[in-house]
Amino acid sequence: MPPGLPLSNSTLQLPTPRWMKVVLALAAAYNLLWGFMMLCFPRLFFELAEMEMPIYLQFWQGLGMMIGLFGVGYAIAAFDPARHWPLVFIGLLGKVLNPIGFLFYAANGDFPWSIGWSLILNDLVWWVPFGLILLHARKSYWYREEVQLAQAEADREHLIQTQQSQTGKTLSELSSNKPVLVVFLRHAGCTFCRQALADLQTQRSELETAGVQLAIVHMGAEEEAQAFFKKYDLEEIPRFSDPKQRLYRSFGLGSGNLNQLFGRPVWSRGFRACLLEGHGVGKLVGDGFQMPGVFLLEAGQVKHVFRHQAASDRPNYLDFVKEASLSPAA
Numbered sequence: 001m002p003p004g005l006p007l008s009n010s011t012l013q014l015p016t017p018r019w020m021k022v023v024l025a026l027a028a029a030y031n032l033l034w035g036f037m038m039l040c041f042p043r044l045f046f047e048l049a050e051m052e053m054p055i056y057l058q059f060w061q062g063l064g065m066m067i068g069l070f071g072v073g074y075a076i077a078a079f080d081p082a083r084h085w086p087l088v089f090i091g092l093l094g095k096v097l098n099p100i101g102f103l104f105y106a107a108n109g110d111f112p113w114s115i116g117w118s119l120i121l122n123d124l125v126w127w128v129p130f131g132l133i134l135l136h137a138r139k140s141y142w143y144r145e146e147v148q149l150a151q152a153e154a155d156r157e158h159l160i161q162t163q164q165s166q167t168g169k170t171l172s173e174l175s176s177n178k179p180v181l182v183v184f185l186r187h188a189g190c191t192f193c194r195q196a197l198a199d200l201q202t203q204r205s206e207l208e209t210a211g212v213q214l215a216i217v218h219m220g221a222e223e224e225a226q227a228f229f230k231k232y233d234l235e236e237i238p239r240f241s242d243p244k245q246r247l248y249r250s251f252g253l254g255s256g257n258l259n260q261l262f263g264r265p266v267w268s269r270g271f272r273a274c275l276l277e278g279h280g281v282g283k284l285v286g287d288g289f290q291m292p293g294v295f296l297l298e299a300g301q302v303k304h305v306f307r308h309q310a311a312s313d314r315p316n317y318l319d320f321v322k323e324a325s326l327s328p329a330a
Helices: 018-040 044-048 057-079 085-107 113-122 124-162 171-177 191-209 222-230 246-250 258-262 264-276 317-326
Strands: 180-184 213-218 239-241 293-298 301-307
Touching: 018 044, 018 057, 018 124, 057 085, 085 113, 085 124, 113 124, 124 171, 124 246, 171 180, 171 213, 171 293, 180 191, 180 317, 191 213, 191 264, 191 317, 222 239, 258 264, 293 317, 301 317
Parallel strands: 180 213, 213 239
Antiparallel strands: 180 293, 293 301
């Protein structure tokens, strides 16, 4: 697939065997039929099994409604089993626990062994096909990861050669002369973004003395970036405006989870950066969930990588460059 084109769902997952959709459709029909029978004819099962009629048939009818809802879930999953695997997993879990519960109560004399036949069609026959569907979903996930990685690598090579800084230079051109330390920032209003720029301002001369050129990737518009970076004496540093986050994605930088963005260390370090160090906060510019990262490029190739595990991570850029000389290419 050409670089930059979005991947469709069909491209991102393995083809689903037709029998899996058929199995889930049959499971949906079966559950809906059972649910209808239990809800509308609550006495029928007990009469056929020659069991004592329960006092409160309403509970039996409520169970029938739940079984019918499982049928609705299976019908939804039948359209795309790999995508809707949680519905299949919940169904399989119920079909495993139900026989265990029956064995427990039958052994204690609460259920007659004679109704065990119902477990065959209700639960046991679905174990293997549901298990195979879940295995297919797992394989499809691995396949999707491989496709996305390959696409990201293709996008990265393309964007390194084509996306231009405010001076018209590409990362490929910049890194052909000397190593380039590429710093991907969070949104401009984030206190950690401001802290990172202050650190770069402090370490800039030492980095340049070490033969490394700085480049910064941000999500804001170029008009706003000029004034923002000037506050840190970094307005002359090559910067790349990436509001659509294509560069971020191509370098493997995605959205943070709740712990990465709002975990306890983030709050404590944020308090320090914002108030004690005086970096403050500003308006949201870009994607507030975007995670940052640091990369060292040489001749257009990634030499060393640091991907933040928390929004509050604070890499030492000089140490990062020194580590790069001791590490194999990424």
